[in-house]
Amino acid sequence: YIFVFITHYSFDDVGSCLSPTTGTTPQTFAAALQYFAAAQCLLPRDPLPEATPKSGETFDFIVVGAGSAGSVVANRLSEVAKWNVLVVEAGSDAPLESDIPGFDALLFKSDYDWQYLTVNNGVTSQGLANGSVSFNRGKMFGGSSGMNAMLYVRGNDQDYQNWYDAGNKEWSVSEVKRCFKKLENLQNEEMLSNTTISEFYGHTGPQIINKYNHTLDNYIENVLEAWDEIGLRKVKDMNIENVNISGKTTTTAANGLRQSTDRTYLISASKRPNLKILKNSFVTKIFIEKNKAVGVEIEKDGQLLKFLTSREVIVSAGTINTPQLLMLSGIGPGKDLKKNNIATIVDSPKVGQNLQDHLIVPIFTYGDVPEETNTDDAMFENMKYIYKRQGSLAHSGVSTGGMAFYSTEKNATFANCQLHLTIVPKNTTTLKAGYMSSFRYNETVAESIGKPNEDHGVFFFLFNLLHPYSRGNITLMSNDPKDKPLIHANYFQDPRDLETAVEGIKIATKIEYFKSIGGFLGRIDIPACNSLELDSKDYWRCISINLVTSVFHPVGTCSMGASKKTSVVDSRLRVHGVKNLRVVDASVMPTTISGNTNAAVIMIGERGSELIIEDNN
Numbered sequence: 071y072i073f074v075f076i077t078h079y080s081f082d083d084v085g086s087c088l089s090p091t092t093g094t095t096p097q098t099f100a101a102a103l104q105y106f107a108a109a110q111c112l113l114p115r116d117p118l119p120e121a122t123p124k125s126g127e128t129f130d131f132i133v134v135g136a137g138s139a140g141s142v143v144a145n146r147l148s149e150v151a152k153w154n155v156l157v158v159e160a161g162s163d164a165p166l167e168s169d170i171p172g173f174d175a176l177l178f179k180s181d182y183d184w185q186y187l188t189v190n191n192g193v194t195s196q197g198l199a200n201g202s203v204s205f206n207r208g209k210m211f212g213g214s215s216g217m218n219a220m221l222y223v224r225g226n227d228q229d230y231q232n233w234y235d236a237g238n239k240e241w242s243v244s245e246v247k248r249c250f251k252k253l254e255n256l257q258n259e260e261m262l263s264n265t266t267i268s269e270f271y272g273h274t275g276p277q278i279i280n281k282y283n284h285t286l287d288n289y290i291e292n293v294l295e296a297w298d299e300i301g302l303r304k305v306k307d308m309n310i311e312n313v314n315i316s317g318k319t320t321t322t323a324a325n326g327l328r329q330s331t332d333r334t335y336l337i338s339a340s341k342r343p344n345l346k347i348l349k350n351s352f353v354t355k356i357f358i359e360k361n362k363a364v365g366v367e368i369e370k371d372g373q374l375l376k377f378l379t380s381r382e383v384i385v386s387a388g389t390i391n392t393p394q395l396l397m398l399s400g401i402g403p404g405k406d407l408k409k410n411n412i413a414t415i416v417d418s419p420k421v422g423q424n425l426q427d428h429l430i431v432p433i434f435t436y437g438d439v440p441e442e443t444n445t446d447d448a449m450f451e452n453m454k455y456i457y458k459r460q461g462s463l464a465h466s467g468v469s470t471g472g473m474a475f476y477s478t479e480k481n482a483t484f485a486n487c488q489l490h491l492t493i494v495p496k497n498t499t500t501l502k503a504g505y506m507s508s509f510r511y512n513e514t515v516a517e518s519i520g521k522p523n524e525d526h527g528v529f530f531f532l533f534n535l536l537h538p539y540s541r542g543n544i545t546l547m548s549n550d551p552k553d554k555p556l557i558h559a560n561y562f563q564d565p566r567d568l569e570t571a572v573e574g575i576k577i578a579t580k581i582e583y584f585k586s587i588g589g590f591l592g593r594i595d596i597p598a599c600n601s602l603e604l605d606s607k608d609y610w611r612c613i614s615i616n617l618v619t620s621v622f623h624p625v626g627t628c629s630m631g632a633s634k635k636t637s638v639v640d641s642r643l644r645v646h647g648v649k650n651l652r653v654v655d656a657s658v659m660p661t662t663i664s665g666n667t668n669a670a671v672i673m674i675g676e677r678g679s680e681l682i683i684e685d686n687n
């Protein structure tokens with residue numbers, strides 16, 4: 071919550087309110103205040119309607135989880151009027167702070183976050199509190215699309231070609247592109263007025279896409295110019311071209327409001343009589359009889375309920391919770407299930423394996439700008455948001471949307487590195503606590519990052535590795551569904567990842583812009599790295615190992631593929647070895663994509679729904 075300015079106004083230069091008046095002045099100001107007080111009530115939306123089905127009731131389809139993918143599936147299946155669909159979500163309606171883009175990081179560690187942490191392996195991330203990395207995941211309608219940074223990135227054609235080449239014939243590049251267009255509803259006027267850009271995107275889908283209302287435009291532009299100078303060509307659209315380029319990305323925010331999938335897919339569908347919604351309902355088990363999914367067990371308000379299906383259960387609980395639920399239901403690596411006293415129904419060794427994530431290595435640079443935001447400015451930013459959905463609350467507090475995609479390989483056709491840009495004004499008092507909370511940096515690290523900010527603006531580059539070779543995994547802590555699963559991220563386990571990261575960071579630190587604003591690269595205080603020359607490869611190796619965190623894009627733990635020896639679901643997303651059970655969410659990606667994952671997950675929701683509808687007609 072680096073950019074969140076919640077301050078108390080101090081009236082330094084104000085009169086006593088005793089001046090004579092005709093009454094016009096106080097009336098005018100009072101009317102303005104009333105207007106602003108009322109304007110904040112324009113934000114809330116109605117809660118989703120909740121059904122009260124009786125335990126034991128049967129549905130054609132039961133969808134577990136209403137996140138980025140699950141909301142799409144619930145919408146598309148309930149378009150078929152003859153089918154009764156139940157969607158079950160462990161969280162509740164998204165809070166107001168989810169709608170306001172600038173409050174995204176305020177949802178970290180709240181009741182709307184599953185608050186997962188990785189297991190400390192004693193080697194990587196030792197500059198973080200307890201050596202463990204935050205794996206934030208949304209627990210609300212909209213799931214992680216309700217707390218993400220809203221950056222809309224399709225990825226590279228080659229990403230999907232790789233899925234297809236691995237035997238997943240339902241995922242050809244042309245099918246994938248058709249589904250992206252099907253989901254999209256481009257609303258940005260400037261983009262619409264450019265024929266090439268306009269034709270690239272879809273216009274009639276549910277998912278509204280636009281651009282942030284930016285506040286720090288000049289500074290972002292300056293960085294983009296500097297990236298352009300080092301060969302990362304500044305482009306108008308980062309989905310049409312996506313290697314060795316920079317620009318401002320499209321977002322799932324429009325007119326200063328987040329467009330999470332509950333907003334874009336569920337609100338309209340919730341009016342259909344054949345879609346039933348259950349809130350605060352945690353699915354603890356899938357019932358499987360004779361290798362066929364027949365229903366689910368749900369914990370709601372301390373009671374266990376049971377719902378049955380006449381067609382299918384679709385699990386859309388996300389990369390962490392989906393493998394957990396399969397394992398709790400007896401589908402997973404036999405040995406691990408046995409260890410946790412769970413009877414094996416299908417010995418499926420790849421459940422929870424193949425975890426891939428885009429890691430972050432932080433690059434902190436500092437410059438003479440932006441100037442400190444004083445109390446008046448901060449208040450004015452908030453007013454701008456209430457009045458016109460502009461100002462610093464209109465875009466993510468984590469990312470400005472300025473990004474670069476590039477490769478460490480010559481003549482590459484897809485990127486293996488990404489940079490996100492965050493800009494923080496001088497002397498931002500919440501900075502140190504913000505980094506300790508959001509990234510879990512320990513006190514010493516946060517102090518060394520925060521100190522130069524006292525008299526310098528921060529240009530924070532989040533370096534991401536896009537195609538890691540390392541693989542992590544998710545295993546059960548116990549057979550109690552409430553026990554959080556164990557997450558082993560295994561960053562840099564494959565040494566090639568560290569070397570690519572270092573090469574990629576060295577490209578990023580070539581940037582000249584900072585010299586023109588009195589800029590410099592900050593040294594981060596990690597005892598093991600302090601004797602190494604700043605910006606040397608050894609320095610970055612050391613920083614990478616000690617400060618690696620997640621950019622929150624875990625995928626792959628129930629990946630699709632030919633058989634259960636190599637994967638968890640087939641190309642039509644059916645769980646190997648169990649009938650009437652599918653997985654539709656980020657976990658099915660066999661390999662990760664060249665960019666932020668939300669757009670691809672919504673696309674998976676669309677394509678997965680088509681496959682379910684085809685197979686049930």
Ligand SMILES: Cc1cc2nc3c(=O)[nH]c(=O)nc-3n(C[C@H](O)[C@H](O)[C@H](O)COP(=O)(O)OP(=O)(O)OC[C@H]3O[C@@H](n4cnc5c(N)ncnc54)[C@H](O)[C@@H]3O)c2cc1C
Pocket residue numbers: 134135136137138139140158159160161206207208209210211212213214215217218219220221222223351352353354386387388389391392395621622623624655656657666667668669671
């Ligand atoms: C902080 C953050 C920032 C991100 N920034 C971006 C970004 O800017 N751009 C981008 O493209 N991607 C971003 N991502 C990633 C992107 O949001 C995710 O890849 C995507 O939302 C995953 O979708 P999903 O459907 O697989 O899971 P989710 O959206 O997480 O949905 C899973 C849903 O299932 C529910 N659930 C889980 N278990 C159960 C259960 N047992 N019973 C009932 N319900 C259950 C959960 O509460 C949740 O609502 C970000 C993610 C995070 C967390």
